[in-house]
Amino acid sequence: MDKVVQLASNNEVKNVVEIVVHIKKYLEQEQRDHLVSQLKKTDGIIGAEFCPLRNHLVLAKYNKDIFSSQDVLKTFNSLSLEARLIGPI
Numbered sequence: 362m363d364k365v366v367q368l369a370s371n372n373e374v375k376n377v378v379e380i381v382v383h384i385k386k387y388l389e390q391e392q393r394d395h396l397v398s399q400l401k402k403t404d405g406i407i408g409a410e411f412c413p414l415r416n417h418l419v420l421a422k423y424n425k426d427i428f429s430s431q432d433v434l435k436t437f438n439s440l441s442l443e444a445r446l447i448g449p450i
Contacts, residue, residue, distance in 0.1 A: 376426045377407060378449060380433060382419045385443035396440065403436055418447070 388396065393411050396419075400409040405427035412418040423433050430446055437444035 376424050377422050378425045378430070379420060379422045380430050380449050381412075381447035382421055382434065382437055383445045383447050384417050384419060384437070385445070388416065396442070399440060400436065406433065406436065 393416065397409045397411070400406050400419075400421065405424050407422040407424060409419055409421045412420060419437075421433055423430075430449075434444060434446050
């Protein structure tokens with residue numbers, strides 16, 4: 362995910378927030394890959410990745426000028442996931 366932020370302009374980096382989201386449901390690797398792909402297609406979400414060895418936690422980066430943390434959470438839940446916001450990084 363650091364690569365994504367490095368590619369963003371300096372102005373965008375100032376507006377980036379990283380949060381941790383807990384997913385209650387167990388997801389296989391293919392499902393996790395699909396979720397990350399779907400999240401990255403969402404305007405306002407800059408990046409997403411699962412925590413190594415903690416497949417139920419997702420680090421999500423978003424542009425705070427476009428999204429709020431609750432909007433990110435709604436995006437997760439719109440994908441039929443039981444997700445909860447853990448907090449910022």
